[in-house]
Amino acid sequence: MVSRGRPRDMQVDERVLRIAAALMLERGYAGLSIDEVAEQAGAAKTTLYRRWPTKDHLAVAVVARLQADDEIADTGDIRADLVNYLEKIAAGLNRMRAAGHRQGPSAGTVGELVAAAARHEDIGRLTREQYAERNALALALIERARVRGELRADLDAEALFDQMAGALYYRVMITGAPVDRAYAERLVSSALEGNLTCH
Template sequence: MSQAQRGRPRDAQIDERVLRAAAEQLLRRGYGGLSVDEVAEQAGVAKTTLYRRWPTKDHLAIAVVAHLQGEDDITDTGDIRRDLTDYMEKIAAALNRLRSAGRPSGRDDRSAGVVAELVAAGARHDDIGEMGRRNYARRNALAAGLIERARERGELRADLDPVILLDQLAGALYYRVLVTGAPVDRDYAERLVTTALGGAMAEAFGPLPPADRTDRSADRSPSQKGRS
């Protein structure tokens, strides 16, 4: 059936050890502080072994993050607003985790941190880029299914393009993290989904509630309690 075993098999523990060591360095010291040499040493692994599995520091970093984030699946509760908000929040949480890596906690830096470097890694190596795009395609296809079903239920307008909607939602999060430095949190995710669905909800749902717009100027105040 499967290919017969040829040669010495890869030591499964090595992945574990290396990724653990790399994760620690990446989170503690940021992307620039991640050194292949040190990772190898700390993991008790020869550099060549490491390079046999991850041909580049960038590949290693990507693997670390993929390993850290694990699987975040999308749930379908039947309430499209809630599901999308959850999805956005998951993305936001992941971004925030990476954003603050390598910086003294508390330090509310607006820098994109590791997130930007990972994106750049995708730009530097075609294979990483391709993998990332496949990954996003997969997740967005799931989310698109969500939207599709909601539309079929009549919750959303018939002419809605799920791809664009998702671009707008996820895009806003990435834009804030990578470009404007604005915070992304639960509250923002809610407002985002609300706004985006504003014109997408089927007419039956009528105009949106007026949404309390106090203190919108800074858009960073931590006390945005949100509204009904």
């Protein structure tokens, strides 16, 4: 009565994604190959192609897995919690940016993934769902800080989060500027304190 098909498949998935992640971080997006991952995983190519029809699909699955451990802590201090979470996002982006041992300001693999989401309707939908799910946690963190009176009662949580996360992605994908804890602190200060002259 015990079906063993399902667990075995998940083990293969797990092994394939681990190997694909190692390959992509080592060689970058251009160096990732479904055929080579299949070989290293000891799995049939057809199995992989059934699960991930293109390299773009496999790459996006790898990144989703690498990002899954970006947890949000709620310590009751919204400024510290936001800085810590933005630092995690920045670290993930830097890891992707440096995949294939790239140096310098290029977006690297981050750029390829954005193009993959733009190119394939199914990857785009999946990526947007993953971000919606993750970002809901950040919006809930902001909402709790609002309710307990740390943040303005009339704040726009979505604009606030877009501004902070967006600035990190903008630097990585567009201007090439560095993102790190120091920059996360600058962002949170600017977004929380605002920029008008005090009255």
